[in-house]
Amino acid sequence: MSILVNKDSRIVVQGITGSEGQFHTGQMLEYGTNVVAGVTPGKGGQSTLDDRVPVFNSVEEAVEQTGADTSIIFVPPPFAADAVIEASFAGIKVVVCITEGVPVHDMVKVKKVVDQNGTRLIGPNCPGIITVDECKLGIMPGFICKKGNIGVISKSGTLTYEAIDQLVNVGLGQTTAIGIGGDPIIGTTMKDCIELFEADPETKGIVVIGEIGGQMEIEAARWAKENVTKPMVGFIAGQTAPPGRRMGHAGAIVSGGDDTAEAKMRILGECGIAVAESVADIGDLMKAAMEK
Amino acid sequence: MKIHEYQGKKLFADFGMPVQDGYVFENMEDAESTIKKVQEDFNTEDVVVKAQIHAGGRGKGGGVKYSPNFDKALENAKNILGMNLITHQTGESGQVVRKVYVTEAFDIAEEYYAAITLDRGKGMDVFMVSSEGGVEIEKVAAETPEKIAKVWIDPLLGMKSFQARKLAYALGLTGDAFKAAMKIFVQMYHAYQSIDATIVEVNPLILTTDGRVVVLDAKVNLDDNALFRHKDIAAMRDLDEEDPNEVEAGKFNLNYIKLDGNVGCMVNGAGLAMATMDIIKLAGGEPANFLDVGGTASAETVKNGFRIILSDENVKAVLINIFGGIVRCDRVANGVIQAVKELGLKVPVVVRLEGTNAKEAQKILSESGVDIIPAVGMKDAAQKAVNAAKGN
Numbered sequence: 287m288s289i290l291v292n293k294d295s296r297i298v299v300q301g302i303t304g305s306e307g308q309f310h311t312g313q314m315l316e317y318g319t320n321v322v323a324g325v326t327p328g329k330g331g332q333s334t335l336d337d338r339v340p341v342f343n344s345v346e347e348a349v350e351q352t353g354a355d356t357s358i359i360f361v362p363p364p365f366a367a368d369a370v371i372e373a374s375f376a377g378i379k380v381v382v383c384i385t386e387g388v389p390v391h392d393m394v395k396v397k398k399v400v401d402q403n404g405t406r407l408i409g410p411n412c413p414g415i416i417t418v419d420e421c422k423l424g425i426m427p428g429f430i431c432k433k434g435n436i437g438v439i440s441k442s443g444t445l446t447y448e449a450i451d452q453l454v455n456v457g458l459g460q461t462t463a464i465g466i467g468g469d470p471i472i473g474t475t476m477k478d479c480i481e482l483f484e485a486d487p488e489t490k491g492i493v494v495i496g497e498i499g500g501q502m503e504i505e506a507a508r509w510a511k512e513n514v515t516k517p518m519v520g521f522i523a524g525q526t527a528p529p530g531r532r533m534g535h536a537g538a539i540v541s542g543g544d545d546t547a548e549a550k551m552r553i554l555g556e557c558g559i560a561v562a563e564s565v566a567d568i569g570d571l572m573k574a575a576m577e578k
Numbered sequence: 579m580k581i582h583e584y585q586g587k588k589l590f591a592d593f594g595m596p597v598q599d600g601y602v603f604e605n606m607e608d609a610e611s612t613i614k615k616v617q618e619d620f621n622t623e624d625v626v627v628k629a630q631i632h633a634g635g636r637g638k639g640g641g642v643k644y645s646p647n648f649d650k651a652l653e654n655a656k657n658i659l660g661m662n663l664i665t666h667q668t669g670e671s672g673q674v675v676r677k678v679y680v681t682e683a684f685d686i687a688e689e690y691y692a693a694i695t696l697d698r699g700k701g702m703d704v705f706m707v708s709s710e711g712g713v714e715i716e717k718v719a720a721e722t723p724e725k726i727a728k729v730w731i732d733p734l735l736g737m738k739s740f741q742a743r744k745l746a747y748a749l750g751l752t753g754d755a756f757k758a759a760m761k762i763f764v765q766m767y768h769a770y771q772s773i774d775a776t777i778v779e780v781n782p783l784i785l786t787t788d789g790r791v792v793v794l795d796a797k798v799n800l801d802d803n804a805l806f807r808h809k810d811i812a813a814m815r816d817l818d819e820e821d822p823n824e825v826e827a828g829k830f831n832l833n834y835i836k837l838d839g840n841v842g843c844m845v846n847g848a849g850l851a852m853a854t855m856d857i858i859k860l861a862g863g864e865p866a867n868f869l870d871v872g873g874t875a876s877a878e879t880v881k882n883g884f885r886i887i888l889s890d891e892n893v894k895a896v897l898i899n900i901f902g903g904i905v906r907c908d909r910v911a912n913g914v915i916q917a918v919k920e921l922g923l924k925v926p927v928v929v930r931l932e933g934t935n936a937k938e939a940q941k942i943l944s945e946s947g948v949d950i951i952p953a954v955g956m957k958d959a960a961q962k963a964v965n966a967a968k969g970n
Contacts, residue, residue, distance in 0.1 A: 364806060389804035390696060391774050394733040397701045413903075427903040427934055442849020444901045447933060448956070451901070468848060470698050497849055500698045523852035526837070526859045527868070530667070534833045534848025534870045536803065537698070547856075564860050565853040566957040 288417040288462045289437070289482040289489070290380055290406065291356060295421050298323040298354035298378070300369045301361035302334060302341060306384070310360065310425050311335055317422040323348035345376040358414065358423050359383040366410060367392035370473075374405040382423050383409035383473070390536065393471040400473055407473025411535070413443040413465035424465065434459015436572060437483035439476055440495035441468045441502075441535070445523060445565070449493055452569030458576065461489045468497065468535025476506035484514050491517045491576050493568060494559070496550060498524035499538045503550045511557035517575035520554040521562040522547040579800045580632040584679045585814045586778075586796030593769040595762055597793040600681030602630065609655040612680050613648055620682035623647055627654040630677035632819040634797065635665030635714075641675065644683060651680065676818050684792060689782035690749050691715050691726075692763065694770045702730045705737065705767065707745045711782035737767040751785070758791040759783075773811055774804030823886055830882040832871055839864025840894040841967045842887035842925075844880070846871050846905055854899045857956050863964030866893045871900075880913030885921055895926045895967035897959055902933030911939035915946045926951060926966035930959035 297314070301307040302324025312335055315321055321339055330343030342348040345357065357373040359366060359381065366385040373381045381400070388410045400407045408415060414424015418433045430447055432454045440446040446465050453460065464479050466472055476494055483489045492514070496503035503522060510518060525547040527533050529540040540546050544553070555561045560575050562568045581589075587597040599620065603612040616625050629641030636642050641663045645651035655678055664672035689711035697704040708726045710718045718725055727748030729741040739760075746759040762783070770778045779797040786792060805812040817825055827834035833848065837855075841863045845851035848870045855865035867887060871879045880898075887896055900910045914929060930953040931939045943950060951966065953959035 363803060387803045389774055389807075390776065390801050391771065391804065394696065394701060394703065398733050425904060430903075430933060440849070442847055444845075444847030444903065445849035445853055447901045447903050448850060448853070451932060470696060471701055495849070497852060502698075505699070521853070523849045523856060525856040526865055527852055527855070528835075528837065531835055531868075533835065533852055533868055536801075538848060538852070564857055564957065566857060566955060 288420065289479075289486050290408070290462065290464070291415050291417050291421040291423050293318070293320065293420040295320060295356045295380070295423070296352065296354045297321045297423060298325060298345060298348045298352070298357045299339070300325045300345065300357055300359045300373065302326055302339065303329055304360055307360035308335070311339065313428070314422050317428040319421050319423065322352040323354050345372050345378065349376045349378065354378065356380045356423065357382070359385055361385060363387040363389070367396050370396050370407060371399055374400050374403045378405065380406045381408070381473070382412070382414045383407065384412065384414060384425060385409070386411040388469070390470050393469065397471050397473060408464065409467040409473060411469045412467030412472070413446060415462060415464045417462045418460050426463070426465070430454065431463065432459035434461070435488055435490040436460050437486070437489040437492045438463035439479040439483070439492065440465050441497050442495065442523065445495055448565065449495055449521070449568045452566070453493070453572060456569040456573040458569070458572055461486065468537050470500065470537040476502050477509045480506055480510055480514060484516060489516065491519070491572055493572055494518065494520045496520070496522045497535065497538050498522070498527050498533065498540045498547050499535075499545050501544060504544055504553050507554045507557035507559055510559065517578065518559045519562060519568060519572045519575055520559040521565055521568055522550045522554070523565070579802055579805065579815055580819070581798050581800065581811070581814045582630040582632065582677065582816065583628065583796050584630060586798035587793065589773055589798060589811070590766070590769055590793055590796055593765045593772070595765045595769070595793050596791065597796070598681050598684065600625070600679055602677050602679050604677050606656065606659055609652060609659070609678070613651045613655065616680045616682065617648065622682050624683040625651050626681045626683050627651055627658055628679040628681060629658045629661070629663050629675040630679050631663055631668070631673040631675055632816070633665050633667035633673055635667050636663065639663050639665040655680070673819070684784060684794070685787040686784045687787045688785040690784070691718070691781045692766065692783045693777065693779035693781070694767060694775070695777040697730060700730055702733060703770070705729050705731060705741065705745060705763065707748055709749050711784070715781065731767065736771070737764060755785055755789055755791055762791060762793070773798070773808060774801045775799060776801050823889060827869070827886050830879060832869060832879060832883055832886065834886055835868040836890060837865050837867050838892070839866045840892050841963050842866045842890065842893040842896040843899065844869050844871055844883045844887060844896065845899045846901065850899065850901060854897065854956065854960070857960040858897065858964060861960040861964040863960070863967055866890055877909060877913030877916050880910055881917040881920065884917040888921065888924060893925060895928065895963050897963035898927065898929045899956065899959055900931050902931065902935060906935045907931040907933060907939035908935040908942055911942040914943070914950065915948050918948050918950070923949060928953050928959055928963040928966060930954070930956065
């Protein structure tokens with residue numbers, strides 16, 4: 287068991303012939319991910335990556351011909367919203383949008399559409415999902431993960447790797463790790479992911495990594511307090527971030543009220559989540575929580 | 579991206595909104611002619627002289643002056659152009675006024691507030707108005723939240739008439755002023771949508787003594803990610819209002835924000851960069867900057883990042899923290915060596931490399947003969963960098 291994706295997921299890569307698409311599809315195949323199709327308008331009928339993946343003109347065709355049910359998007363920002371909506375209308379169940387720099391007005395509309403269609407969107411501007419030893423649907427380095435029973439949810443890419451590395455160093459493997467993205471509007475929230483991990487029997491503990499800006503961590507913590515039975519560890523990046531400045535991620539900005547690292551850490555703690563003051567303590571805290 | 583009031587009003591006017599209009603000058607020799615032109619074109623004796631900087635709170639800081647006649651306007655213009663304007667948003671160092679906006683003046687009966695921005699939690703844009711305009715809206719929100727009316731706009735439907743009506747009713751308007759305000763709200767939403775704004779704010783929106791509704795100020799922030807489809811608006815960027823080092827970093831696709839501490843840091847990924855700043859603080863130091871070299875750090879980006887960090891004279895030590903995923907640590911190591919050799923090693927450099935090819939990278943660094951301080955794990959790295967900055 288795991289969440290969202292596994293060895294049976296049938297992956298279509300949107301933007302497969304671009305440089306990012308080529309590189310990362312190669313990496314995903316190497317990990318053993320079941321990539322069944324690629325889409326690049328105008329290149330339908332070709333095949334790519336040493337003839338391993340057939341290319342189609344549309345997601346609809348890819349779904350019809352290969353039974354693809356999961357998609358990953360590597361198209362440039364101006365076309366990303368269209369790509370997500372195309373996947374959603376083609377009946378894809380899980381869509382991961384890696385693209386960084388999607389306009390927020392586009393995402394507000396996309397979010398409404400995917401919610402109405404019942405499509406699970408991860409991202410945009412995220413490293414994707416990895417279900418260890420089964421499916422790497424993203425750009426994270428697969429080799430750092432180890433099979434185990436911790437679920438990892440994070441707004442940021444390299445900070446996710448840091449957390450995974452620490453978990454492995456204390457002897458804890460992962461079921462699935464999800465980078466949900468750091469933009470103001472994202473398809474799947476931290477709370478949504480916690481809900482999935484809580485329902486997954488294989489997952490025994492959950493790490494959540496948030497940052498300044500927005501209310502997502504607070505919503506997640508309040509939900510977890512009422513509903514989660516598994517031990518949780520949390521970390522919030524940006525304790526030293528000055529207010530009013532966007533710290534890299536479009537959504538990482540302190541604009542007043544409950545969106546500071548301090549406020550979020552306090553509320554996570556109040557909701558029964560073990561909060562790591564220092565990023566270096568994530569692994570040790572999870573280990574301690576699992577041994578309780 | 580932020581733009582000036584006069585630019586925001588120009589955009590608003592393009593969408594039909596009635597704005598308090600005027601002209602801008604940048605050199606004192608143009609002041610007289612600008613004031614006279616405003617007086618003639620708008621058929622007015624009195625004008626308002628307004629400092630144009632990106633920060634808010636200009637009025638309180640002395641950057642906005644009502645001027646009853648030409649002489650007074652000229653005097654105010656002289657005082658404002660070139661002044662170092664300090665407001666609650668500029669910080670203590672203030673911002674030099676390089677542009678002055680001279681506008682028509684109105685007799686104000688009422689002042690209102692109107693703004694549109696994204697409600698992240700609801701995933702919808704929220705349109706807010708208040709009968710308490712002209713003051714800090716944060717104060718109104720904290721003390722008298724009932725005086726702020728809000729409508730949430732369905733992104734697929736856009737703003738509907740009943741919503742504009744609700745906002746106009748909330749201001750207590752009637753008759754022609756009610757109709758005028760309603761029209762302004764629809765135009766304002768149209769502008770917000772069309773220019774990919776992240777916030778549009780009018781504070782104050784005024785009712786004049788002769789019954790007109792006019793936009794007196796304009797705060798417009800734009801989505802950097804959408805500027806590719808607004809070349810005309812992208813051209814409004816005023817680099818004088820931005821930190822030169824941040825502008826320089828942007829040229830190399832580096833995300834740099836200067837802070838007040840003395841431990842410079844270079845990290846791949848925004849989240850890890852923030853976490854690195856935080857752990858420097860926990861180790862008893864203060865970060866000098868936020869610097870995200872991005873997911874594809876190469877020798878070249880590392881070198882440029884190094885140069886930008888070292889241009890800050892406060893920096894007493896540098897911490898390089900890279901978690902290689904797609905990025906290969908051996909390449910980063912080579913970049914560090916190259917940067918140190920080219921730029922000279924003025925301060926101690928602590929390097930922590932983890933992930934893809936980390937072992938090879940450590941070997942490259944230790945065999946290079948370059949005097950860097952290797953670290954294992956973030957705690958160790960932060961402590962070493964903080965100690966180095968303190969001269970230990």
